[in-house]
Amino acid sequence: MPSINTSQWKAALVHQEIGHIIGGLYARHQRGCRTQIQVCDELSWILFHDFPLPWTNPDRTPLLVSTALYPKFPPHGVHIPTRAPALPVIEQVLGGYVFDDPIQVYDEHVERLKNRGFSWVCYHHIGYQWRFNARDIRKGDCLYKYLENFYAVLAEDTR
């Protein structure tokens, strides 16, 4: 399997996205979330340790986004620790689409994810449309918009 090396321009894009996310979602959060964000060396995932939620309780959660296919393709949903209190709330708001023990078939990948304590929240970008704009990321579909939309969908719940 060819190795996935870090590429400078992708690192720059990811950091630009994180800047927008901090400047948008995090800045709007009333109680303030720590901006502790971990980016995998190979840029295949981003872990937001304190991702803001539109509710007062819980008002934040660890959240992981896979960026292995970014920016050519959108993420396949997000991952949230199975034990996180936000998870059942998210499942309730989305009307399902949360899988903490996702498949019956034994599968190494799922087993490894489970061992790491993550559940998969199957939230897809609108209609799978993904037109990334390399010139100006905010003019096209991007991680920032993806997470903004995710946040907006959760915010439709009026708890």
Place this chain on the structure above:
Amino acid sequence: MINLLSNATAEIPVMPITLHSVMPDTIIEDDVAMSSVGCATNSDTRSIVVRFLQKTYISMREELLQDENERICFAFGHRVESPQRLVMLVTDVLFFDNDTYKCMSPGSLVLNGKAKGTAYDMYARSSFPLIINAHSHPFSREDVWFSAVDDADDRREMGWIASELPKAKRHYGNPDRVIALSMVFGQTAIDARVYTGNLQRPFRPVDLIEVVGEQLTLVVPSSTKQWAMTGVEREFLDRQLRAFTSGAQAVLSRLKVTVVGVGGIGSLALQGLVHMGFRNITIIDTDDIEWSNGNRLILWSQRNVGARKVEVPKQYYESHFPGVTIDAICAPLESMRAVSAMKDSDILIGGLDNQGARVFLNDIAVQFLIPYIDGATAIARKEGALSLAARSAATIPGTTPCMQCSERILYLDKKELSMHFSDAETKSHLRAQGYIKDAPEEKAPAVLPLNMLVASAILFEVMNLVHGFQSGARCVHIDWMDNKGPVRRILNHEVGDGPSESCVVCSSYLGKGDSEPILFPGAQTELPPAPGMSEIETCESR
């Protein structure tokens, strides 16, 4: 003072900063009579190809040969390595204004040392491994050669580059691989060489220069033994040579062409390529020959049913056509072997049956500056009416929009593509949740005459790419039921601009070669660590 023409991602900082901290003052401050620079590639015996984006090449020629004075510019790029070849991909070029020259005449030039230091600094800050020092000999009307002064300058300058620029790159946190070439442009010829670092034999000539644009221009450098056709080749191609007199024919046999998918369309395209004089061909397909292939697969015979689709043509063409070598790869498109063969090609041809594979080839083409011509057919019966349609489509990196940025993307199913590019585990996960449905594979109708039409279109476009006898077509539409004109070539200039500036493939991957990982179906990535329990507990306590 310095003008940068960047055709790929702007990797070079706009504001140059001098290298006082890492470069010797003598080089920064002193003016050095400069003709060329280079760097070690060890005692590499692979053939060396330099592949330019057309607009980079044209702008270099125009700059260097604008008047009777010698001029200089620096070009930058990435590399593609394979066991047989080292291919340099050139996308960016740096020009110097007249006021940066201390001396400029028809016989010599001296560049201001500060400008040169700034150029080296810009290079050190970029991720480009390749640096080319190109200068002109405008007085050379026919063949052009490096002069004795060029040789002396190259030895000194390249030695310095080989020892110092890797350090400068490390200083800026960039990969420290440095490959240096020097080129000299005459009015009608070019010479090019790579610095080897070997004291006895410090330079190796470049074997071939390719310019990728609407036409694939092939230039054999002056120092390289000119490639001539053998008597047998000439006789074999006699009738073709009477039609296409371009000198490129002599080089065709050395080009590497990869045909991905050797089914109905691919087997015909392969046959055509062999007859047209291509001798170095790779074919990729995982399928075996079936009885149901009999209506359209070239070289089908009942004796071959059950054999690998790639093995039969390999055996046939290698034993029946002089000089033909076929690398037959029976492995998935995303396998190491297939990927290595594809990225080491000069021309890619697709005879594929799914969009994900087409997009994968498209992305390889753009990243490695390889012209890609794809063919497809569509036979349908709607309300009793038969439709017999086909098309060939070209992705010429830097010249045409790619599949991802052209309107063609509108016909691609993003969900299907996204699934195609997911790893096996994610697919399994999505399948289990019902997001992917494993519908039984539908056998699409296919007939030989329609395949022949689209294979013809592909072969004409390949011929045109090499010989340049007409404007390039972005795609060729074939509608056999259209009595007014079943074949319509849609020219590049008829359908607007070139690659989209906002296209992630054309702007971020163009010419990146081996410097950029290939996003391919099934790519495995590192898994996240376990979330910190303290994080979860913190949330719970709120």
